[in-house]
Amino acid sequence: MSETQGGGATSPKESRKRGRKVFRRIGIGLLSIVLGLLGWDVVTFDRGAWQRDFEVLEVAMAKEYANLDWMVEHRGVDLTKLDRDTRASLGGAFTRVQAFLALRRFVRTFQDPHFKLTRGAGRPSAPPLQSAAAPETPPTPVASCTAAGYEARPVDFRFPFKKMPGFTAVHEAPFSAGVAGELGVIQIAHFGEDRYLATCEAVFAAGMDEDALRLAVRAKLQEALQRAIGALRDRGAKRLVVDLTGNGGGTEWVSEAVPLFTGSTLRRSEARIVSPSCDRTPIWKGEKVCSIFGEPPGMATLEGKGAWKGPLFVLADRGTGSASEDFVAWFKDNHVATILGVRTAGAGCGYVNGGGRVELREIGFEVRMPNCARFLADGTNEVEGIAPDVALPLDKSDEEKITALTAAIAATRD
Structure with a gap:
């Protein structure tokens, strides 16, 4: 008597049938859940x-989004049409998904890395303001x-310096550095001090508040x-490459780092902060309004520490933002470094004192927007990205990258 006839093992055919039934039931269950959620959403x-x-x-946006005028005047964004299309999409939506997609399309139209739609943070409301006579609250120490x-943020460098002939490492974290002949390389992964956990732990002391720790x-x-x-x-480097590939930015600490790489005095236009002098909401109807900025900016100066x-080279890519x-622009505007690589991310100036932030309380989302803009010496908003002086094929093989970099540096020799 076979095992199947005796009530033992199940035949392969019956196993497949049972498997199909199980998957069918699971599929029906999942479909029921999806239809139920869809019905609830509607x-x-x-x-x-x-x-x-x-x-x-x-x-x-009309009064806080620093790049709005630039988008209209230089990228040709038609605000009237965008407003009309988005309102029509929201008006015809029957679910949250449809409405969200309409709002996301609206935000993505501007292609601005600092203009973001996110889930609401649920931040507590600000404490009431103290009267002028009330004593200031002492800074609160941080626990760790x-x-x-x-x-500890991961690094995202895009250039294979360690594969260059004769490359020797001379310095490790937090800033890897090495030499290949007379060429020195230093890599800066981030310009935000809060991304260097090990450095923080090396200086942390009980009783420090956030400001003291940051400094x-x-x-x-x-x-x-x-x-x-x-x-x-000390290892004989005569030329220096600062690798900023994959460096997405950080804080104003960058203005302290820049002077280390030059002995010159650097100057460039100060960032422009939003400060409109009129009601700008008619801009969505195509009407002329005042500038989103106030008075023209002054000049910012950095004294090189040498x-x-x-000779200095700065390597940048689409991850440099x-x-x-800002680091790249200081050297490009003052012609004291050669910028290598590809056009940068086009994030530009970000959030001064937290930036522009609007809570969409009824739907549970928030939008962050830059409230400042930086412009290059030729008048270009950094939101367009910064073009290199010498383009390098960073999307090619390691060998091709190294050959192109070597040729670019050799071409600049005195």
């Missing part, structure tokens, strides 16, 4: 809430670096940069 969807929050967003928001970390990072530059000089004084673009 029944509970509040179209008016999305429309009201969209109006709130447009009002905020991680509690203060410091973290201590920056000072330690400055020391590390100077040591790395010194190590390159830790490095020789925000504060890193």
Whole structure:
């Protein structure tokens, strides 16, 4: 008697049948859940809430979004059509998904890395303002670096310097550096001090508040940069490449780092901060309004400290953005470095004192927008990205990258 006839093992055919039945039941169950959620979304969807929050967003953008005028005048964004199309999409939406997609299309039209739609953060409301006579609250000590928001971010460099012939490492974290013949290389992964957890832990002391900790970390990072530059000089480096590939930006610490790489005095236009002098909401109807900025900016100056004084190259790519673009622009505008690579990310100036932020309270989202803009010496908004002086094929093989870099540097020899 076979095992099947005796009630033992099941035949392969019966197993397949049972498997199909199980998967069919699972499929029906999942479909029921999806249809149930869809039905719930349709029944509970509040179209008016999305429309009201969209109006709130447009009002905020008109007076707080620093790049709005640039988008109209230089990228040709038709605000009237965009407003009309988005309102029509929201008006015809029957679910949250449809409404969200309409709002996301609206935001993505501007192609601005600092203009973001995210889920609402649910931040507590600000505490009431104290009267002038009330004593100031003493700074609150932080419990640890991680509690203060410091973290170890991964690096994302895009150039294979370690594969260059004769390359030798001379300095490690937080700033890797090495030499290949007379060429020195230093890599800066981030310009945000809060992304260097190990450095923070090296300077942390009980009783420090956030400001004291931030300043201590920056000072330690400055020391590390100077040591790395010194190590390159000691090993005979005559030319220096600062690798900013994949460096997405950070904080104003960048203005302390820049002077280390030159002995010159650098000047460029100050960032422009939003400060409109009129009601700008008619811009959505195609009407002329006042500029989103106030008075023309002054000139910012950085005095070089000369830790490095020789020929300088800055390597950038599409991952180089925000504060890193500020680093690139200082050297490009003052013609004291050769910019290599490809056009930068086009994030430009970001969030001064938190930037522009509008909470779409009814639908549970928020939009962040840059409230400042930086312009290059030729008048270009950094939101367009910064073009290199010498383009390099960073999307090619390692060998092709190294050959192109070597040729670019050789072409600039005195």
